[in-house]
Amino acid sequence: MRAVLLCSGLATRMRGRIKPLVKVGGREILYRTITLLRTHGIDEFVIVVNRKNKEAIEEFLQRIGVNYRLVVNDSPERGNGYSLYLARNHVSGRFVLAMGDHVFGEDFVREALKGEGLVCDGEPRYVSLDEATKVVVEDGRVRDIGKHLKDFCCVDTGFFVLDDSIFDHAEELVREREAVELSEIVKRAGLKIHRVDGRLWMDVDTPDDVRRAEKALFSLAVKGEDGFISKHINRKISTRISRMLVNRISPNHATLLSFLVGVISSLSVLVSIPLAGLIYQLSSILDGVDGEIARVAMKTLKIGGWVDSILDRVVDFLFLSILAYATLRTPQEFFVAMLAIFGSFMVSYVAEKYRADFGESIYRKIRVRVPGKRDERVFLVMVFCLLYPYLPTVYLFALLALITFGRVGEMVVKAARKN
Amino acid sequence: MRAVLLCSGLATRMRGRIKPLVKVGGREILYRTITLLRTHGIDEFVIVVNRKNKEAIEEFLQRIGVNYRLVVNDSPERGNGYSLYLARNHVSGRFVLAMGDHVFGEDFVREALKGEGLVCDGEPRYVSLDEATKVVVEDGRVRDIGKHLKDFCCVDTGFFVLDDSIFDHAEELVREREAVELSEIVKRAGLKIHRVDGRLWMDVDTPDDVRRAEKALFSLAVKGEDGFISKHINRKISTRISRMLVNRISPNHATLLSFLVGVISSLSVLVSIPLAGLIYQLSSILDGVDGEIARVAMKTLKIGGWVDSILDRVVDFLFLSILAYATLRTPQEFFVAMLAIFGSFMVSYVAEKYRADFGESIYRKIRVRVPGKRDERVFLVMVFCLLYPYLPTVYLFALLALITFGRVGEMVVKAARKN
Incomplete structure (x- = not known):
């Protein structure tokens, strides 16, 4: 099985550092995600990067010796939905999609891989609800998703177990408009959700987030x-x-x-x-x-x-x-x-x-x-x-x-x- | 897989004791063989007995809790080839045949089960050559077998890995004559031989054999x-x-x-x-x-x-x-x-x-x-x-x-x- 890791975001609050390569607990965020996925038999990685971080990420991937394909998103401003769309020719069947700048815990990954669809957390312990992307669920599927929703039941963890039919919805949206967020594709696809509650996953945006992630990792x-x-x-x-x-x-x-x-x-x-x-x-x-x-x-x-x-x-x-x-x-x-x-x-x-x-x-x-x-x-x-x-x-x-x-x-x- | 164990012999030198039930190293000979075979996944046993020892052996089998079928040979004087013949309706395909009064070592059984045909020993360490049944081999098959052969290369261990085609040869011989020894069937079938050299197997005929078998078991x-x-x-x-x-x-x-x-x-x-x-x-x-x-x-x-x-x-x-x-x-x-x-x-x-x-x-x-x-x-x-x-x-x-x-x-x- 393959995994698509999205590393094409433009870090704005990390003092110009490349977020997936920021060290958390002694290891780069990307190293952590790749290593955890590998322990579950996922051994090929499709890494979507942007023109700016391409070189550094490629050098890193070669250094850690992983089986990877690099996809360059030359228009990162078109959104992370567009980044996923660019990976369409490199995966088929079931695959994992994860944000390259998220720190995931061991238990989280193990539980997340047991289901399919968008992995959601009903009791987020490590992220603030203000910042989180909320999900409204109906019949086990996403009805609405966004930062400012009410009546949501859980939040988006940035980890997905998908199959390649997702690219049909991605393509539709990419044709319709210039910028496409992942959440729009998720909503359009009416993705199933898979609940993994209270485990460690964290969006690492600021140096303060790094410290909080490290604290969480050490407590675990x-x-x-x-x-x-x-x-x-x-x-x-x-x-x-x-x-x-x-x-x-x-x-x-x-x-x-x-x-x-x-x-x-x-x-x-x-x-x-x-x-x-x-x-x-x-x-x-x-x-x-x-x-x-x-x-x-x-x-x-x-x-x-x-x-x-x-x-x-x-x-x-x-x-x-x-x-x-x-x-x-x-x-x-x-x-x-x-x-x-x-x-x-x-x-x-x-x-x-x-x-x-x-x-x-x-x-x-x-x-x-x-x-x-x-x-x-x-x-x-x-x-x-x-x-x-x-x-x-x-x-x-x-x-x-x-x-x-x-x-x-x-x-x-x-x-x-x-x- | 099943095993046929021949226990229909008439012990003459063991003071009237039932040979397969004689204790060697704290356990009955039959217990040893059954237990060793079970560790290799053989879990059904066809036990050929005679009228005299039937009751004692059946009681023993029930006591140790094994999955067995009893076949009674009412004419033990017709030889152990006839005893094998009587088991014909209880096995099909590949099966193990072993003498019920032989002590086999752990290593012997493990090696013996790796091949097929008559298991032979080219360097017998625990039996005297005078008493042993010699085997003359040609192209990997038995050409002659008997106690008084010259130019033999190995001896019969009393352990076989067979398939049910052996019963055709057994039936021929049983029709031709009254007493049929196993060695005659082996020769008629031109059985393959499988060499397992220098491991423990012993025909236990006398109280002195019991002591020698125990000595061997303890040294191992x-x-x-x-x-x-x-x-x-x-x-x-x-x-x-x-x-x-x-x-x-x-x-x-x-x-x-x-x-x-x-x-x-x-x-x-x-x-x-x-x-x-x-x-x-x-x-x-x-x-x-x-x-x-x-x-x-x-x-x-x-x-x-x-x-x-x-x-x-x-x-x-x-x-x-x-x-x-x-x-x-x-x-x-x-x-x-x-x-x-x-x-x-x-x-x-x-x-x-x-x-x-x-x-x-x-x-x-x-x-x-x-x-x-x-x-x-x-x-x-x-x-x-x-x-x-x-x-x-x-x-x-x-x-x-x-x-x-x-x-x-x-x-x-x-x-x-x-x-």
């Missing part, structure tokens, strides 16, 4: 398996940091950064335990950044996540063992510390071994309610370090051992019962 | 990923123990047994370190038994392997931490011990995390030559414990930390390079 890049502290504290901070860094550093550098901060926190134990606890919690926050940047900037590499997890284990071990070394004295105390370190390992080991053996996350099917995920453990350690020296460290280790073994025990029992 | 049940000590010491002992226990205990009980021996070894540290080391090594040997029994007795459950791995981690931790507790005194020494315990964990964690993320064993693609697998670590610990008290325990921990971190480092570097 958070993993569903987060623990309590991660969900309510760490992610709120890490996504802000990620947004600042996404155009500046790679996921690998972010991994290295959080690892180094972790090592520094461990060594800080020898200087000041409260300070070390704070830095340890900071490293736990930074630990989310690499994954967030990778997901938003579409740079996810499995090996990156793999190395990151291994480095997490190293940091946890370093922190706890140096804390034990610096504060404990008797073999009994060390035995408790060893139990705690062992327990915190087992939480990860049991989960990974389960995923390796059964091909699914132990957290997805077996809702574990006993606390003891890494974010929670690190936070607990920080709180303790801040209270130190009022409490002996061995209490911390005893508590850690208790919660981690509780968690491991629950995981094992539930897994055994399930299988 | 050893995993390819074993470390040096496991391969050269542990498996040689564990497979013997497994053979003794396979008809007596379940894999789960074997898991529990090795875990308990491991716990006992850990606690023994407080009594006698050399003794504890020996028991620890014993638990490492016993650790292989559950998997071997499960594989040979076709009782493999993923959750069994999962729990077993988790218990291994617990035993390793208990042994090392109690050893540290009993022998170390200074924080520095404990730090080294913690490093060692952490390292031995990371070996398992890194490997499992890799398998979870990449769906393949890190050992298969990346040949790791640095020692430090569990069998090797346990053996090293035992050797040290026997030498104790001539060497301070901290040396053991330093060595353990070194080999395990070397191993982890090599795994990580190679994995990162590969991906």
Whole structure:
């Protein structure tokens, strides 16, 4: 299946930049759309450009190595309906049409491709209703469409699943008048609508829109398996940091950064335990950044996540063992510390071994309610370090051992019962 | 596809037991063949029995819940060719024919099903040539077949992939004479041969054959990923123990047994370190038994392997931490011990995390030559414990930390390079 992407608009509010090539979350808007469509088997792209941006867009397409045909609209002032019309000889049968300057989310594209016609959103979350193109629907088809309608039920997302009969209506309109907007063709064709509500799609017109799109992308890049502290504290901070860094550093550098901060926190134990606890919690926050940047900037590499997890284990071990070394004295105390370190390992080991053996996350099917995920453990350690020296460290280790073994025990029992 | 299994033979050397129902490696011969064929999509079985064993075999088939049709041969003395002939109305097109009293290995069945005709073995490893039925081949077809041939190139395995045209030849022979052996039909039909060399198939005629078949099954049940000590010491002992226990205990009980021996070894540290080391090594040997029994007795459950791995981690931790507790005194020494315990964990964690993320064993693609697998670590610990008290325990921990971190480092570097 092919997709037609309209990139012939004349950007007026983006300081002369070519909108489809504006970077949002570390990647050009056009890169994002093409990549998402490719994951759904769409591998040929018809890109309609104007004379001004032709060269830059062609160079970009060659750089990313995609199968494309370029169609030049020499009269962009004739409207985006005319741009679609120009693509008529390059597609046949079913095809996708999308605006080249819109940012679409992963979930949006997946749902949009399940239907046909104009994809509409009944609960737009990321665009202001003032700016949106409203759609009045009758019997599942477009009756009216425009910016200033009342009694509309949903708005135009700039994404369509069409077939080539649309060109008959386009041709009629192109013959009738000079400027033809897409919405006029849609209305004339009485296109079916396909509702995809509340997912991410955004018209990116201004630098402010870029920031809002990035914020949305980062909020969607958070993993569903987060623990309590991660969900309510760490992610709120890490996504802000990620947004600042996404155009500046790679996921690998972010991994290295959080690892180094972790090592520094461990060594800080020898200087000041409260300070070390704070830095340890900071490293736990930074630990989310690499994954967030990778997901938003579409740079996810499995090996990156793999190395990151291994480095997490190293940091946890370093922190706890140096804390034990610096504060404990008797073999009994060390035995408790060893139990705690062992327990915190087992939480990860049991989960990974389960995923390796059964091909699914132990957290997805077996809702574990006993606390003891890494974010929670690190936070607990920080709180303790801040209270130190009022409490002996061995209490911390005893508590850690208790919660981690509780968690491991629950995981094992539930897994055994399930299988 | 269907399979015809011939169970109408009159066992003479098995003390009156019904041969297809004799247990080999914890499972009836017939169960083994049916189960292996089922994993290859064969799900209907035509079982030819005699009047004497009919009831017992039917009860067995109902118990294991298989889709079967029973054909009774009231004249078993007319030979196994006649038994095949009786099955003629129950199969059409391609079908499998196998002797009901033969033990077939997993690899044998997989390879056998890839060809057609009489499956022959040019390098029989598990049967004596004196007893075997020899085959003389010309142009890929059977020219002669019998026990006393010379110039044969391979032997009859008792496994066939046929089509229903075989019944024409069978019918001719059944009309011509009273007793018809399968080999006569094979010769008359000039059957194609399909070579599967050196894999496990065995005619089980005597109690001694049962023992030899079990030995073969256990030697094949050893995993390819074993470390040096496991391969050269542990498996040689564990497979013997497994053979003794396979008809007596379940894999789960074997898991529990090795875990308990491991716990006992850990606690023994407080009594006698050399003794504890020996028991620890014993638990490492016993650790292989559950998997071997499960594989040979076709009782493999993923959750069994999962729990077993988790218990291994617990035993390793208990042994090392109690050893540290009993022998170390200074924080520095404990730090080294913690490093060692952490390292031995990371070996398992890194490997499992890799398998979870990449769906393949890190050992298969990346040949790791640095020692430090569990069998090797346990053996090293035992050797040290026997030498104790001539060497301070901290040396053991330093060595353990070194080999395990070397191993982890090599795994990580190679994995990162590969991906």
